[in-house]
Amino acid sequence: MALKVGVVGVNGIGKTHSGCYASDPLAKLVAVCDVVKQRADETAEKHKVKAYYRLKDMLDAHPDLDIVDVSTGGNENGGWHFEPAMEALNAGKHVLVEKPISNDINEARQMTALADAKDLYLGCNLNHYFTEVATKAKALMNDGRIGEQIFCLHRMGFVGGEFTYGGADTGPNVAGFPYFHVKAFLAHPFSIMRYFCGDITHVQAFMSRPSFRKKAGDVMVSINSIHVRFANGSIGYLFSQRGDATMGLGGWWSIEVGGTKGTFCIENCVEKLTFTSAPGAPGAADPSKLILGKSNEPEITNTGLTDFGLTFPTRIHAFLEDVTNNVPRHKLRASGRDALATLEYTFAAIESFEQDGIIVRPHPLPQLKRNPKTT
Numbered sequence: 593m594a595l596k597v598g599v600v601g602v603n604g605i606g607k608t609h610s611g612c613y614a615s616d617p618l619a620k621l622v623a624v625c626d627v628v629k630q631r632a633d634e635t636a637e638k639h640k641v642k643a644y645y646r647l648k649d650m651l652d653a654h655p656d657l658d659i660v661d662v663s664t665g666g667n668e669n670g671g672w673h674f675e676p677a678m679e680a681l682n683a684g685k686h687v688l689v690e691k692p693i694s695n696d697i698n699e700a701r702q703m704t705a706l707a708d709a710k711d712l713y714l715g716c717n718l719n720h721y722f723t724e725v726a727t728k729a730k731a732l733m734n735d736g737r738i739g740e741q742i743f744c745l746h747r748m749g750f751v752g753g754e755f756t757y758g759g760a761d762t763g764p765n766v767a768g769f770p771y772f773h774v775k776a777f778l779a780h781p782f783s784i785m786r787y788f789c790g791d792i793t794h795v796q797a798f799m800s801r802p803s804f805r806k807k808a809g810d811v812m813v814s815i816n817s818i819h820v821r822f823a824n825g826s827i828g829y830l831f832s833q834r835g836d837a838t839m840g841l842g843g844w845w846s847i848e849v850g851g852t853k854g855t856f857c858i859e860n861c862v863e864k865l866t867f868t869s870a871p872g873a874p875g876a877a878d879p880s881k882l883i884l885g886k887s888n889e890p891e892i893t894n895t896g897l898t899d900f901g902l903t904f905p906t907r908i909h910a911f912l913e914d915v916t917n918n919v920p921r922h923k924l925r926a927s928g929r930d931a932l933a934t935l936e937y938t939f940a941a942i943e944s945f946e947q948d949g950i951i952v953r954p955h956p957l958p959q960l961k962r963n964p965k966t967t
């Protein structure tokens with residue numbers, strides 16, 4: 593039976609989420625809610641569902657809701673996730689929250705703890721790895737074709753430069769928050785790195801902002817150069833930026849994970865996967881036949897896709913599948929705990945930057961809760 597869903601916060605992303613639920617066979621969009629009446633009314637009208645202006649009213653009117661989707665914004669684009677997510681969890685609803693799980697690490701820890709205590713699903717819209725190419729890359733790893741992991745290089749940032757910069761970011765969620773980009777955006781790249789390479793144990797960060805932002809009076813720390821070590825012993829590097837420069841190799845979103853048996857690269861998030869096996873791997877060139885500096889012929893998957901927007905319905909469908917199938921809580925894909933990990937790394941990076949690049953060990957995650965009945 594389709595899961596009944598109510599969406600809270602329907603301006604930009606909440607409208608996208610509402611559309612995803614409305615067209616997904618696993619869901620029935622029942623209601624939407626926004627404190628701005630006109631926004632709630634417009635989305636409700638579009639999908640022929642009920643509009644509410646307070647979450648409490650939506651919950652009272654629909655006691656049979658299964659899922660509350662929290663697509664609110666707030667300070668640093670995550671400042672208004674805590675109250676509605678906690679209210680929905682306390683009402684016994686499963687929650688899918690937009691990223692970052694919160695802009696406040698203590699709030700994020702409370703959210704995951706409450707979901708655990710209530711034995712409810714708390715998912716986060718870490719949508720960037722819900723793609724065909726990421727799934728194929730993960731399969732390469734699971735099939736042993738990467739081998740022992742050695743490195744992870746990830747670059748992510750909007751296309752841009754000083755010609756496209758529109759002046760100081762003065763929006764209420766942005767102005768006065770130097771770490772807006774860091775908190776709102778790093779959830780994505782950190783989630784990708786962790787998806788492929790596991791937990792991060794050490795973080796060292798250098799951050800900056802280009803002079804054209806400084807001239808415009810914008811205090812946003814928008815360029816992030818972050819060096820990490822993973823629990824599995826491999827090392828990684830993340831370059832993230834907010835449209836301060838256009839990236840060439842791999843486009844706006846690329847990752848390369850290299851191991852003892854092979855290496856994969858994803859370019860432009862949804863577009864292209866390249867796998868190159870190590871010399872001597874089964875089916876690959878004899879190492880003695882390769883001249884210095886030459887690698888094997890790569891296997892290339894070109895999806896023909898360029899639309900990043902496709903990640904939203906795919907990720908939301910995965911959440912609906914997991915809830916429908918009643919998967920063990922610890923198997924939920926892109927869970928609140930996964931999102932908490934990205935925020936712990938983000939706060940570690942901020943601490944490192946503020947202390948001139950010291951190495952910071954992110955706060956450990958809460959124990960992975962397993963249910964003996966379902967494990």
Ligand SMILES: NC(=O)c1ccc[n+]([C@@H]2O[C@H](COP(=O)([O-])OP(=O)(O)OC[C@H]3O[C@@H](n4cnc5c(N)ncnc54)[C@H](O)[C@@H]3O)[C@@H](O)[C@H]2O)c1
Pocket residue numbers: 600601602603604605606625626627628631645646647663664665666668669670672675676690691692717718719776
């Ligand atoms: N996953 C992605 O790729 C992606 C991309 C962009 C933005 N986001 C995230 O999506 C979220 C929403 O972004 P946006 O640009 O749509 O934000 P927005 O500020 O434009 O819209 C949020 C809406 O929530 C409403 N709202 C806030 N608090 C509320 C409450 N307690 N009850 C009811 N309504 C409330 C506001 O009135 C507003 O209409 C942010 O967390 C942002 O970081 C994710």
